Amino acid sequence: MTDIEGVLSNETAVVTGASSGIGRAIAERLAEAGANLVLCSRSNTEIQAVANAITDADTPGRAHGVVCDVTDSGDVDSLIEAAVERFGGIDVLVPNAGGMIDDDALHRIDEDVFEANLDVNLTGQFRTVKAALPVMVDGGGGSIVFMGTANALTGIGLTGYTAAKGGILSLCRLIAAQYGRHGIRANVVSPGTIETEARADEMDVGDRDDERSAREEWLDQYPLGRFGRPDEVADATLFLASERSSFVTGSNLVVDGGLTAGLDQSFHERVYDADEAPTRE
Numbered sequence: 001m002t003d004i005e006g007v008l009s010n011e012t013a014v015v016t017g018a019s020s021g022i023g024r025a026i027a028e029r030l031a032e033a034g035a036n037l038v039l040c041s042r043s044n045t046e047i048q049a050v051a052n053a054i055t056d057a058d059t060p061g062r063a064h065g066v067v068c069d070v071t072d073s074g075d076v077d078s079l080i081e082a083a084v085e086r087f088g089g090i091d092v093l094v095p096n097a098g099g100m101i102d103d104d105a106l107h108r109i110d111e112d113v114f115e116a117n118l119d120v121n122l123t124g125q126f127r128t129v130k131a132a133l134p135v136m137v138d139g140g141g142g143s144i145v146f147m148g149t150a151n152a153l154t155g156i157g158l159t160g161y162t163a164a165k166g167g168i169l170s171l172c173r174l175i176a177a178q179y180g181r182h183g184i185r186a187n188v189v190s191p192g193t194i195e196t197e198a199r200a201d202e203m204d205v206g207d208r209d210d211e212r213s214a215r216e217e218w219l220d221q222y223p224l225g226r227f228g229r230p231d232e233v234a235d236a237t238l239f240l241a242s243e244r245s246s247f248v249t250g251s252n253l254v255v256d257g258g259l260t261a262g263l264d265q266s267f268h269e270r271v272y273d274a275d276e277a278p279t280r281e
Contacts, residue, residue, distance in 0.1 A: 005060065007242045009034035012087040014079065016070055016128055017097030019046035021196035022147065025230030026094055026237045028054060031061030033238055035092060038083040040068035070097045070124030073131075080131040089139035092241045093132045095125040096147045098165075103158040117160025122167045129175065133184070141183020145240045146172050147233075148190035150256040165190075169252060176250030185249040187240040192256030193218065194228040220265050223258030 013030045017023040019041035027039050031054045039054075041047040044067045051065035066082045068075040083090050098121040102113045129144060136142040151158055152165040168188060175186040212220075219225065236255045239245050254260060268274035 004029070004033045004238060007033040007238065007244065008092065009060065010036075011091035012036050012038070012083060012089055013092035013094065013241065014038045014040075014083050014090055014128075014132065015094040015096055016040050016068065016079070016124075017099075019043060019050055022191070022194060022230045022233050023094075023096045024050055025234040026096060027063065028057075028059075029231065029234035029238050030092065030094075030241065031057070031059040031063060033242065034060040036061050036087045037063040038066060038079065038086060039063055040066045040070075040079050040097070042067065042069050070095070070128055071119050073127055076124075076127045076131050079128075080135060083132075084135055090132050090135050091139065091142040093129065093136065093142065093144045094147070094237060094241070095128040095144070097124055097128075098147065098161075100158055100161045103160050105157070106159045109159050114160040114163075118164045118167075121161060121164035122171070125168060126171065129171075133179065136184060137179070137182045142185075143241045143245075144172075144175065144184065144186040145237050146186070146188045148188040148252060150190055150192040150254065150259050153190060153254065153260045172252070173250045180249055185240075185245075187245070187248060187250070188252040189233060189236045189240065190252055190254045190256065191233045192222070192228055192254075192259040194230055194233060196230060221259055222256075223261060223265060225265075226257065228255060228257055 008030060013035040015023055015027045015037060018027045018039035027037055027050065031037055037054065039047055039051055047065035047067065051063040054063035064086050066079050068079040070076055101116045101120065103109065103117055125146060146168050148168050149165045151162040152169060172186045172188045175184065233255055236253050240248065240253060
């Protein structure tokens with residue numbers, strides 16, 4: 001038995017954007033902890049494959065896949081109804097669906113692109129929580145775990161995505177303050193760069209022979225010297241979803257390998273000799 005078996009036993013979790021990457025890792029971890037899952041993505045083939053894999057695996061939780069586009073209120077309502085019909089309610093909500101849609105610097109981004117990023121990354125989360133909240137309160141409460149980003153904490157880039165994720169932080173705090181009396185906890189997990197299949201090509205953009213690769217420069221921003229893994233974000237999400245964090249609400253758990261802690265590692269090496277390891281006298 002692992003240390004997470006039974007942590008979410010007999011609870012129901014809804015995870016949006018669960019067909020790949022971080023969303024899939026979260027779904028798998030919650031299933032290992034015993035949760036029954038209602039998972040969604042825009043692709044029926046992909047989400048059914050994930051749901052079937054989780055149900056067929058040697059985990060306590062079962063999974064049901066639903067096609068849902070979080071920019072469509074009707075789809076979101078159907079997702080929540082599916083959770084009620086299939087498992088009787090919702091104890092954990094992870095509105096993870098999102099993405100970067102043709103994002104760019106502020107002076108180059110078109111207004112419709114900016115709005116599209118807000119719709120999927122912020123308004124989509126609002127739609128999901130609004131639909132699920134009455135169900136969760138009726139069942140005695142539960143935990144909402146939003147997916148933020150380190151971009152919302154420091155100036156990195158991606159105008160629309162960053163603005164939307166910054167809104168998630170405020171929305172989370174408001175929900176925590178207003179609905180705690182009804183048994184609702186709301187928190188955010190804010191990852192740094194996470195190595196997923198979707199980001200593999202992006203990490204090598206801008207490479208030139210006469211300079212360090214873009215990947216090397218990117219890694220230089222991380223004190224731990226590496227990017228994160230989806231399972232590390234999943235572990236943080238499980239903590240906030242479960243009673244292990246029963247007195248935590250309105251918080252932002254930063255899972256970024258130290259990205260937002262300070263300046264790049266080359267600076268620390270040049271100015272503070274940080275490459276010299278401490279030794280015992």
